[in-house]
Amino acid sequence: MTNSEETNADNENELDENDMDQDPKSNQENDFNAKLQDAYEQNETIHNKYLRALADLENIRKRSIREREESATRAKTQIFIDLLPILDAFSLGLAQAEKAKGDKEVVQGFAMAMIQFKETMKIYGLEIIEPSTGNFDPALHEAIGYEKSEGVENGTILKTIRTGYKLKDKLLRPASVILVKNGPGNTD
Numbered sequence: 001m002t003n004s005e006e007t008n009a010d011n012e013n014e015l016d017e018n019d020m021d022q023d024p025k026s027n028q029e030n031d032f033n034a035k036l037q038d039a040y041e042q043n044e045t046i047h048n049k050y051l052r053a054l055a056d057l058e059n060i061r062k063r064s065i066r067e068r069e070e071s072a073t074r075a076k077t078q079i080f081i082d083l084l085p086i087l088d089a090f091s092l093g094l095a096q097a098e099k100a101k102g103d104k105e106v107v108q109g110f111a112m113a114m115i116q117f118k119e120t121m122k123i124y125g126l127e128i129i130e131p132s133t134g135n136f137d138p139a140l141h142e143a144i145g146y147e148k149s150e151g152v153e154n155g156t157i158l159k160t161i162r163t164g165y166k167l168k169d170k171l172l173r174p175a176s177v178i179l180v181k182n183g184p185g186n187t188d
Contacts, residue, residue, distance in 0.1 A: 077167055080126055084165060084173060087121075090114055091163070129164030129175040131157050140164060142174040146181035156180045 094114055097107045118128065129140050134157050136143060147158055157177045164175030 073167075076124065077170065077172065080121070080124075080165065080167055081172055083121075087117070088162065090117075125167050126172075127166040127168075129166060130160055131175055131177065132160060133157055136177065136179055140166075140171065140174060141177045143179050144176045145178045147178055148182050149180045150182070152180045152182075154180055154182055 090110075091114065094107070094110055097110060122128075131141065136155050136157055141157065141164070144161060149156075149158055152158070156179065158180050159178050160175055161178060162173075162176035165172040
């Protein structure tokens with residue numbers, strides 16, 4: 001071997017020894033950085049799962065509140081639907097009692113009880129649809145007949161036969177009405 005070859009071999013040996021000296025330290029740093037990066041990724045994953053779980057919990061809470069409100073509204077609607085025929089019967093009975101020449105105090109007491117009953121139902125959201133006159137609205141009224149009435153426009157409500165009711169925006173029962181029909185200009 002020549003002198004230059006020996007120098008090259010010595011330099012390679014020194015480089016290999018330097019690489020070996022730095023290699024464990026460098027490996028530890030690389031391992032540490034890899035573990036640190038792994039920990040950050042796991043933290044991010046766990047944080048995202050936490051946020052999703054929190055959002056799901058909030059959605060469940062809102063859905064639960066909405067379902068409870070809908071359930072209460074359905075129950076209230078069904079109770080009102082069941083009470084409407086009874087209210088109609090009391091109204092007819094009161095109308096007949098007022099026509100009779102019976103005990104006025106009893107009729108007056110019964111009328112006060114009916115007013116109180118209707119007011120209580122209004123407190124719980126029941127709206128009365130009782131058009132005595134006005135324009136026919138198919139969303140609120142049900143035409144059950146026609147009568148002639150001079151000087152009144154065709155299609156106008158002449159009288160209410162049966163009271164209608166709404167619960168907030170939901171129609172429970174349309175008002176049954178008689179409309180004016182004076183001739184060929186029918187508005188059905």
